[in-house]
Amino acid sequence: MSSTHRAVALALAAALAIGAVAGPAVAKPAQNENDEPSLVVEVQADGDAVVTLTATYDLTSEAERDAFASLQNDGSARENATRRYAERLDSVARNASDRVDREMRVPVDEASVSFDERGDVGVVRYSATWKNLAAVEGDRLVVTEPFASNYDTDRPFVLIAPDGYELAGATPAVDAEGETTATWDAGTSLDGFEATMEPGDSGVADSLPGFGVGAAVASVAGAAALGLRRRRSP
Template sequence: MADTGTFQPLLAALVVCSAVGAGVAPAVAQSDGPTPTFEVALAADGSAELTLTLVYDLTTGSERQAFDELRNNETAQAETRARFRDRMRAVAADAGNETGREMSVEDAAISLAETESGDVGIVTLSVTYVGLAAVADDTLTVTEPFASGFEPDRRFVVTAPDGYAVAAATPAADTSGDARVVYDAGTHLSGFELVLEPTGTPSPTETPVKTMANTDEPSDGGTDTGGQPGFGAVAAALALVAAALVAVCRR
């Protein structure tokens, strides 16, 4: 699966430090390897860990060099992390206005890892999104920012907290289980609503890949989205991230 679409400007920017003026092929996820994913891991208090996974093909010299230089460029990593956090704060501000609930974004992080074979590089960007789900009598309901025209360009996954199960999902997921829903890339999620209810039985959890992560630092980053509602603001937001990284790499 080619890693292309809404988040492509960020992916291109992540390799530009060693590839300005050079062609860099898009990453391809093997069927048995890591997959470009946008994942929302919910907690019982309504907060969530949002993680964007970017996948690189390291079997050619240009991609390997680009990945290694990004891993060693703390300035580029810091700017990417800060811009991702600030743009997601803008999304949360819009969604908070839409829902009437307080939402915020904090604890941004970036990490880089490789598969055991060394053929695939993985870059993850994550933030904690406070107040994502509405909480009422222990029932969690997620709508915005995904209900307003979000069309993921990669696999979109929402996982329930321990002890919760999916009670209803609109639109219907491409793949679902007791504790998560998965939407294929390109699914139009207008009107999205996910309801999760407690089961009394802890949900199974997966063991994450251990990586070295750079975490968030305080910043006065802005929250201007140019008036774009909901999650549709992410496309423009990540374009700004890309522009910032190009500037860093050319210094």
């Protein structure tokens, strides 16, 4: 397999990981720019969200280094992988719309991809805007689907509240917190997922299940490594 084909295959594998869900203006990378594989949902005050999938490549491996370079430098491969990611998200969003009383969608043409190198790790972040991911209930934002329906993440799942909001409640229990973030470890079943965000200035609520002194001092980047099989490709 050529390095370009391998790059696309690895990228599509990351995009298709979204398929674990039963049945995210131009997107920008989420504020939480982990260097580990992760799925980050950055909720906006209007209920939209930027959904960013982070995939990594081991640059000490010739095959993965070539794949990373091919994806970064081959415009066609890059566009194909990014579009496939957004199309998969859009399919999930439209299916999830049947389980909520609002229309969800992901504008495929607004998806983006960014590249970064951190030492011997190549980092690729695919981002797309998910319209109406959160329900707007007065001054509250509530996220349920598609994560509530048999979603098992193979990488840490990170939820970021909008500026000026805090996480007021979450099910299942959160594994780690940041200033305005909540993280669930890789492998966590999110069946029945619900997260409620409300205006506030104190960050993530200390009383949330799973939050304690130990979790409070853990950074989101550190949380991304918890329970994660150290694989350098999606």
